[in-house]
Amino acid sequence: MPLLFQYDRSGEISAMNGEFLRKCLNDILDATGLTDADGCPLDFDPHDFRRIFITDAIRSGLPPHIAQVIAGHSDINTTMGYNAIYPAEAIEAHRAFIARRRALRPSEEYRTPTSEEWDAFLGHFERRKLSVGICARAFGTSCIHEHACIRCSMLRPDPAQRARLTEIRDNLLARLTEAEREGWLGEIEGLEISLAGAQEKLALLDAEQARTRRTVDLGMPSFANLAGRTSTADQP
Ligand code: SF4
Structure with missing residues (x-):
């Protein structure tokens, strides 16, 4: 209880x-x-x-x-x-x-922002929306990974987009298998980095879900x- x-x-x-x-x-x-x-x-x-x-x-x-x-x-x-x-x-x-x-x-910093500054501030949050989650980079900073979001530590995956992330992971696995079979050695390293990123994002979602489900046992008083x-x- x-x-x-x-x-x-x-x-x-x-x-x-x-x-x-x-x-x-x-x-x-x-x-x-x-x-x-x-x-x-x-x-x-x-x-x-x-x-x-x-x-x-x-x-x-x-x-x-x-x-x-x-x-x-x-x-x-x-x-x-x-x-x-x-x-x-x-x-x-x-x-x-x-x-x-x-x-x-x-x-x-303690002054009324101009309309342009306010619009830029609101626009920042709009521009952070991604297909698989939210970009957590700070206001006023630029993208650090040339929009390779799946590899980026700034991506906060959205639990609702889990299926999309799984699809990306499976697609990367298939491309990796193909590259290895065809001997496209130049592709393999990049695919492996992207695959590690996708797997990390899925693990983040799993950990978040486990944390949400966890209940704390306070024990019974004596x-x-x-x-x-x-x-x-x-x-x-
Ligand atoms: S690569 Fe990283 S910093 Fe750039 S948009 Fe994607 S999540 Fe944000």
Whole structure:
């Protein structure tokens, strides 16, 4: 199950409910003996992890609007409500972040682009579209392999074009066999380089597909440490 907190209920994987988690957290807090400033026992809630994460991230310089996206909030005020530090600190952290970013780039880049520059920028993305994927070369750079894309490390293959890539690979294999049979030695090296490129692109697609399919096993939590304080009968 894609859940962080789950347990094995007689062989069936089940989600732990919020009430149970709350109880576990507070049992652990009781065991530590920690208290708040007034000497009262600490009271914890699973939701506090979100607050702690967002507070810590913003205090460490993460811009609030990025924290908002990570937390999945549609309104930045919700994020800032989670953030348990003063807004002034968040603003200072954000300003420091912008200052660091600007220090890394020449000041002349901070101006409104001309229409020609903007068109050139948009055109760059259009011109990168290839039959078997996308050319990943940077804006303002020219083609490094005279458009021999299949051999080029800049080609990011498109999974939807796998059949086309397979066809290219098979065609290269056939041409290689023909060149070897006919003794066209001048062709063989070039064909072998192209074939290696096609095979590499197919392997890239396979690796990407395997990565997408992979699930992460978080393991099952053990209740051994909670024995005596929280029984499994408390679970949902
Ligand atoms: S050869 Fe490389 S750099 Fe040139 S267009 Fe193809 S992928 Fe881009």
